[in-house]
Amino acid sequence: MEFFHSDLARLVRRARDAYRLRQGGRLLRSQDKALSDLGDCRTGAMGGHRYRCTGCDTSFWVYHACANRACPACHGRRMRAWFEKRQAQLLPCGYFHLVATVPEPIRAAFLADQKTLYGLFMQTVAHSVMDLARDERFVGATPAILMVLHTWTGQLHYHPHVHLLVSAGGISEDSQHWREPKNKDFLVPVKALSGRIRRRFAEELKRLKPDLYASLPPETWTKGWNTFCKPYGQGAEVVLRYLARYVFRTAITNARIVDMQDEHITFRYKDRATSRWRHCRLHDFEFLDRFLRHVLPKGFHKVRYYGLWHHSQRARQQALRLLQIARREPEHTPTQLAGLSPEAEALAAGDEPQARGTDFKPACPRCGCEQVIHLEELKRSIDARRTRAGP
Numbered sequence: 573m574e575f576f577h578s579d580l581a582r583l584v585r586r587a588r589d590a591y592r593l594r595q596g597g598r599l600l601r602s603q604d605k606a607l608s609d610l611g612d613c614r615t616g617a618m619g620g621h622r623y624r625c626t627g628c629d630t631s632f633w634v635y636h637a638c639a640n641r642a643c644p645a646c647h648g649r650r651m652r653a654w655f656e657k658r659q660a661q662l663l664p665c666g667y668f669h670l671v672a673t674v675p676e677p678i679r680a681a682f683l684a685d686q687k688t689l690y691g692l693f694m695q696t697v698a699h700s701v702m703d704l705a706r707d708e709r710f711v712g713a714t715p716a717i718l719m720v721l722h723t724w725t726g727q728l729h730y731h732p733h734v735h736l737l738v739s740a741g742g743i744s745e746d747s748q749h750w751r752e753p754k755n756k757d758f759l760v761p762v763k764a765l766s767g768r769i770r771r772r773f774a775e776e777l778k779r780l781k782p783d784l785y786a787s788l789p790p791e792t793w794t795k796g797w798n799t800f801c802k803p804y805g806q807g808a809e810v811v812l813r814y815l816a817r818y819v820f821r822t823a824i825t826n827a828r829i830v831d832m833q834d835e836h837i838t839f840r841y842k843d844r845a846t847s848r849w850r851h852c853r854l855h856d857f858e859f860l861d862r863f864l865r866h867v868l869p870k871g872f873h874k875v876r877y878y879g880l881w882h883h884s885q886r887a888r889q890q891a892l893r894l895l896q897i898a899r900r901e902p903e904h905t906p907t908q909l910a911g912l913s914p915e916a917e918a919l920a921a922g923d924e925p926q927a928r929g930t931d932f933k934p935a936c937p938r939c940g941c942e943q944v945i946h947l948e949e950l951k952r953s954i955d956a957r958r959t960r961a962g963p
Contacts, residue, residue, distance in 0.1 A: 580644060580824065583832050584611040587856035594857060603864040609638035612953075613645060619952035623934065627941035634934050636952070641874075642867045644825040651820055658815065661881060662808045663716060663892070665752070666740030668759045669804040669814065672697045672769060673733040675797050677789045682732050685784070687869040690732070692776055694719055697734055698878035700768040704760035705742060705879075711759070713742030713751040714888075716880035718815075721868075724823045726841030727852050728862035735818045737804065737811065742880060743888050750892070757803050766799040819875055823866040 588607040592599065599607075612618050620635035637646045674682055674693060682689045698717055705711040716739040723732045738759060741752035753759055774793050778785040804810055824839060830851060831838040838853045854862070868874055880888055935942050 580826055580829060581610055581613050581615075583829075583837055583856060583859070587835070587860060591857055591860050599864070600867075600869070602870050603867050605870075606640055606642045606864065606867045607860075609640035610643050613638035613640070613643055616950060617953045619950050621949050622947045623936075623944040624947055625936035625939060625941050626943040626945060627936060628939045630936055630938045631947065632937055633950070635950075642822060644822045647820070654819075655812070655815065658811075659808070661716075661889070662811050663739050663741070663880075664807060666756060666806045667804040667810055667814070668736075668738045668740055668801055670701065670736040670738055670759070670801040671733055671799065672736070672766075673731070673798040675792060675795070677792045679730060679732060681784060681788065683730060683865065685781075687872050688781070689777075690721055690868075690872065692780070693732070693773060694721060694734055694876055696769055696773045696776065697736070698876070700765055700772055701736065701738060701760065702879055703768065704765055705738075706745075707760075709754075710761075711742055711751055711753050713744050713749075714879045714885075715739045715742040717878040718819075718881060719876045719878065720818045721874040722818070722821070723866045723868075726844070728823055728859070728866070730862075730865050737814050737818075738801075739880065740803070743892060747888050759801055762799050762801050763796075765801070766797045769799065770797045823863055 584607055588611050592604070592607070614620075614635045614637055616633070616635060618636040618638060620633050622631060622633050624631045637643075639646050641647070672693075682693075698719060701717060702714060705715050706713065718737040720735045721732070722735060723730060725731045740756065740759065741750060743749070744751055770793060774785070804814065828839045828841070829837065830840055835856050836853055837856060837859045838851055840849050840851055842848070843850050877883070879885065880892070933942065933944055933946075936944060
């Protein structure tokens with residue numbers, strides 16, 4: 573079978589009405605909104621602008637993007653702005669990649685109360701890492717931590733886990749010294765970290781939600797939790813590669829969709845055991861079931877900062893500058909984001925005309941001419957405005 577890039581929006585449009593009927597009102601508002609936004613993305617329902625090319629006299633429409641964070645076709649401009657902001661915070665040191673996974677016995681509870689338990693898990697992991705990093709046996713300082721929540725596997729099964737980028741070093745408690753790990757290939761002991769995460773999470777869950785805590789299998793608090801940590805590399809380029817790979821990833825991208833026929837979708841995924849690409853074929857409804865599990869609740873932040881990168885640590889960030897720890901190499905421009913994956917480069921080059929109005933002048937899709945005239949504006953439909961308005 574030959575690969576071609578199908579559009580996730582096309583599948584959503586063809587299946588969402590029947591899928592909603594099948595669900596019978598069981599969809600969360602965030603999930604229902606994702607169906608509306610992704611299906612309407614860059615269509616007349618979202619509104620747009622019509623232009624005429626002065627070169628070939630072709631008239632064409634440019635429709636607005638949905639800007640839903642679950643949409644794989646949006647966020648190009650936001651991504652560039654986010655990169656620029658992060659570059660100012662990069663430290664010229666090594667980094668570690670750490671992953672912590674929610675154990676299987678309590679995943680159903682996470683799915684039922686996502687906002688509370690995701691947030692609690694992320695906070696627990698971050699503070700456990702910082703506690704061990706501050707131990708004089710390991711780093712003896714507070715590191716910088718960027719954390720990203722992911723909830724999926726390659727086949728879109730529910731598998732909540734967090735990826736952390738942790739600086740291989742930090743600033744001492746008196747803000748006078750930069751300290752690095754005793755061993756450049758070792759940050760903290762993962763077995764001790766797993767145990768600390770498990771105990772801290774159990775204590776906080778018992779305090780916040782005693783009934784939920786009592787309902788969970790007892791072995792949850794006795795078996796090991798899966799955590800691993802490995803050196804990620806040195807310098808700003810390493811950080812940019814990390815950000816491109818993890819921060820901007822959605823549950824599935826258009827590039828992974830292989831075929832959409834006969835009410836089925838076929839997509840490819842990487843088998844981690846063999847490092848080979850395989851195909852998964854699902855009915856439209858089963859695909860949407862899996863996909864919508866990864867739509868996060870409204871207002872939930874899947875990217876968070878701790879330690880030296882937390883907003884409350886600005887005084888220490890200034891101390892880093894005074895210690896000449898802050899990076900000195902020339903900043904990358906938005907078109908020089910070295911090390912990005914092809915998907916991230918495509919995102920960075922993406923356009924979001926919804927925020928540009930008549931000042932934005934696209935190139936003619938027929939001849940490529942950039943001399944175009946704005947003719948008219950199409951307002952967003954009432955239904956699309958309603959889904960974007962929130963509760």
